[in-house]
Amino acid sequence: MRARASRAPLFQIDMIKKAMAPKFERIAPDERRARLIEASITCLAKGGIQGFTVDNICHEAGTSRGLITHHFGSKNALLAAIYASIYGKVLENVAxxxxxxxxxxxxxxxxxxxxxxxxxxxxxxxxxxxxxxxxxxxxxxxxxxxxxxxxxxxxxxxxxxxxxxxxxxxxxxxxxxxxxxxxxxxxxxxxxxxxxxxxxxxxxxxxxxxxxxxxx
Amino acid sequence: MRARASRAPLFQIDMIKKAMAPKFERIAPDERRARLIEASITCLAKGGIQGFTVDNICHEAGTSRGLITHHFGSKNALLAAIYASIYGKVLENVAxxxxxxxxxxxxxxxxxxxxxxxxxxxxxxxxxxxxxxxxxxxxxxxxxxxxxxxxxxxxxxxxxxxxxxxxxxxxxxxxxxxxxxxxxxxxxxxxxxxxxxxxxxxxxxxxxxxxxxxxx
DNA sequence: CTCACTGTTGAACGGTTGTATAGTAAAACG
DNA sequence: CGTTTTACTATACAACCGTTCAACAGTGAG
The missing domain is CATH 1.10.357.10 (Tetracycline Repressor, domain 2)
Structure with missing residues (x-):
C-alpha cells in the first residue's frame, strides 16, 4: 500500500493540494466590508433592489451567507454603507x-x-x-x-x-x-x-x- | 323553538343579514383590472418595488390573492399595465x-x-x-x-x-x-x-x- | 509547536414570495 | 325559476427571504 501511494498520479497530488488548501480566506474586517459593498453594487446594478439579496451578494462576493450580518449587522445597514461609499467617491471626483x-x-x-x-x-x-x-x-x-x-x-x-x-x-x-x-x-x-x-x-x-x- | 326564533333580538338579525350578504362583488373585468392597478400604485407609493407584492396589492384592493394571475396573467404583466395607465394619464395632461x-x-x-x-x-x-x-x-x-x-x-x-x-x-x-x-x-x-x-x-x-x- | 482569538461557515428557523388549481358562488340568461 | 357562465375565493406548493447561532478553522502571539 505504501509503495502504491508513492506512485500516486499527478492529478491525485492536485486533489490533495486542493483538499489541503485553506477553505476560506481570512482578511481584515475593513477589507471584507469593502468587498461585500463592491459585490452588492454589482448585484444592484444587475437586478435592482430585487437582486439585492443576501444570497446574491454573498455568492457574488464568494463568501457564505452569514457574513453580512456579522460585518454590517443587517442588510439595511449594508445599503447605508453602500450609499456612503458611492457618494464618497462622487465627492472625491469633484474635489x-x-x-x-x-x-x-x-x-x-x-x-x-x-x-x-x-x-x-x-x-x-x-x-x-x-x-x-x-x-x-x-x-x-x-x-x-x-x-x-x-x-x-x-x-x-x-x-x-x-x-x-x-x-x-x-x-x-x-x-x-x-x-x-x-x-x-x-x-x-x-x-x-x-x-x-x-x-x-x-x-x-x-x-x-x-x-x-x-x-x- | 319556533316561538323563540320569532323573538330573536335585533343583533341576531344583523348577524343573519351579514351572513346572507354576498361574500364578494362580481364586476366587469375591465373595472376589476382598473381597481387592481389603482391598488398597486398605492402599494408602490407606500413601499416601492418591495411593497409591490401579490399579498399587499390584493389586500389593498380587498380581493383574494388569485385575482392578479386571473386578470393579468402574472405580476409582471400587471406592472406593464400600470405603466400604460400612468403614462396614458401623463399624455392626457399635455394633450x-x-x-x-x-x-x-x-x-x-x-x-x-x-x-x-x-x-x-x-x-x-x-x-x-x-x-x-x-x-x-x-x-x-x-x-x-x-x-x-x-x-x-x-x-x-x-x-x-x-x-x-x-x-x-x-x-x-x-x-x-x-x-x-x-x-x-x-x-x-x-x-x-x-x-x-x-x-x-x-x-x-x-x-x-x-x-x-x-x-x- | 501550542494556544487563544475571531473571521468565517453552513445548517436551521419562521415567514413570505408568485403561481397553479380545484372548487364556490354571484349574476346574467332563457 | 332553473341553468349556465365565469368572476372569484381559498388552499397548496416549492422556492426564496433575512436572520440566528453553534461549530469550524485560519492566523498571529507566545
Whole structure:
C-alpha cells in the first residue's frame, strides 16, 4: 500500500493540494466590508433592489451567507454603507480637481466624467434614491453630501462667471446644472436611443452658457 | 323553538343579514383590472418595488390573492399595465390643453400641474424606470410615449418662440426642459428641504427664457 | 509547536414570495 | 325559476427571504 501511494498520479497530488488548501480566506474586517459593498453594487446594478439579496451578494462576493450580518449587522445597514461609499467617491471626483474648472466645457466635462454616471449604475441609483427618500438617517447624511456637492459646483460657476463679468446666483445655477445633468442622464439611461452622451453634454453646455449670458 | 326564533333580538338579525350578504362583488373585468392597478400604485407609493407584492396589492384592493394571475396573467404583466395607465394619464395632461400655452409661464405650469409629479409617486416612478430599463417590451412602448410627450412640448415651444421672433431647435429645448423638470422634481422628492416646488418652477422659467433668448 | 482569538461557515428557523388549481358562488340568461 | 357562465375565493406548493447561532478553522502571539 505504501509503495502504491508513492506512485500516486499527478492529478491525485492536485486533489490533495486542493483538499489541503485553506477553505476560506481570512482578511481584515475593513477589507471584507469593502468587498461585500463592491459585490452588492454589482448585484444592484444587475437586478435592482430585487437582486439585492443576501444570497446574491454573498455568492457574488464568494463568501457564505452569514457574513453580512456579522460585518454590517443587517442588510439595511449594508445599503447605508453602500450609499456612503458611492457618494464618497462622487465627492472625491469633484474635489479632486485641484484647479477649479476655467470654462463651461471643463465644468461639464468634470461632472460627466464621474464613473458612477454610467448606465450600469442606473439600478444602483434608483435603489439608493428610493431608500434615501424613506430612511431618515440616510436623508440627513444625503442633505450634507448634496450641500457639499453643490458647494463645489457653485464655486466653479462663481469663479468663471466673475471672470466673464457676469453676475449670477451661483447656487441657483448649480442647482439647475445638477438637476439638468441628473435628468438628462436618467432619460439617456432609460432609453439610450433617445439621447447620446455627447448630445447630453452639448445640451448642458448650451443651457449653462445661455443661463450665464442671459443675466448680464 | 319556533316561538323563540320569532323573538330573536335585533343583533341576531344583523348577524343573519351579514351572513346572507354576498361574500364578494362580481364586476366587469375591465373595472376589476382598473381597481387592481389603482391598488398597486398605492402599494408602490407606500413601499416601492418591495411593497409591490401579490399579498399587499390584493389586500389593498380587498380581493383574494388569485385575482392578479386571473386578470393579468402574472405580476409582471400587471406592472406593464400600470405603466400604460400612468403614462396614458401623463399624455392626457399635455394633450388636454386645447390651446397651446402662449408663454413660458403657462408651459411650465402645464408640465408641473401633472398629478403624477407629486412626491408620493416617487417610488412609483423609480420602480417604473427600473423596469423600463430592463424590460424590452416596455422600452419599445416607452420610446413611443416619450416621443409623443416631447412632441407636445416641442410644439408649444416652437409656437411661442416663433411669435417672439427667435429661432431654436424646439426638440433640443424640449429635451432640456423635460430633463430639467425631471431632475428638479427628483431632487425635490429625495429631500424636500433642498428645494421647494415654487423654486423649482422658478428655476425652470428662468432657464427656459435664457435658452430661448440667448439664441436670437 | 501550542494556544487563544475571531473571521468565517453552513445548517436551521419562521415567514413570505408568485403561481397553479380545484372548487364556490354571484349574476346574467332563457 | 332553473341553468349556465365565469368572476372569484381559498388552499397548496416549492422556492426564496433575512436572520440566528453553534461549530469550524485560519492566523498571529507566545
Amino acid at each position: 479632486r480637481s485641484e484647479m477649479t474648472p476655467q470654462s463651461i466645457d471643463e465644468l461639464v466635462e468634470m461632472i460627466f466624467r464621474d464613473s458612477f454616471l454610467s448606465r450600469e449604475y442606473l439600478n444602483v441609483w434608483l435603489a439608493l434614491w428610493g431608500e434615501i427618500a424613506v430612511n431618515p438617517a440616510l436623508q440627513v447624511e444625503h442633505r450634507k453630501n448634496y450641500a457639499l456637492y453643490r458647494e463645489h459646483i457653485a464655486r466653479a460657476i462663481s469663479a468663471f462667471a466673475r471672470g466673464k463679468g457676469v453676475k449670477v446666483d451661483s447656487y441657483d445655477v448649480a442647482t439647475i446644472l445638477i438637476s439638468l445633468v441628473d435628468g438628462l442622464w436618467l432619460e439617456q439611461c432609460i432609453d439610450q436611443s433617445l439621447l447620446s452622451l455627447d448630445r447630453a453634454k452639448d445640451l448642458c453646455r448650451r443651457t449653462l452658457s445661455a443661463v450665464l449670458m442671459g443675466s448680464t | 388636454r390643453s386645447e390651446m397651446t400655452p402662449q408663454s413660458i409661464d403657462e408651459l411650465v405650469e402645464m408640465i408641473f400641474r401633472d398629478s403624477f409629479l407629486s412626491r408620493e409617486y416617487l417610488n412609483v416612478w423609480l420602480a417604473l424606470w427600473g423596469e423600463i430599463a430592463v424590460n424590452p417590451a416596455l422600452q419599445v412602448e416607452h420610446r413611443k410615449n416619450y416621443a409623443l410627450y416631447r412632441e407636445h412640448i416641442a410644439r408649444a415651444i416652437s409656437a411661442f418662440a416663433r411669435g417672439k421672433g427667435v429661432k431654436v431647435d424646439s426638440y433640443d429645448v424640449a429635451t432640456i426642459l423635460i430633463s430639467l423638470v425631471d431632475g428638479l422634481w427628483l431632487e425635490q422628492c429625495i429631500d424636500q428641504s433642498l428645494l421647494s416646488l415654487d423654486r423649482a418652477k422658478d428655476l425652470c422659467r428662468r432657464t427656459l427664457s435664457a435658452v430661448l433668448m440667448g439664441s436670437t
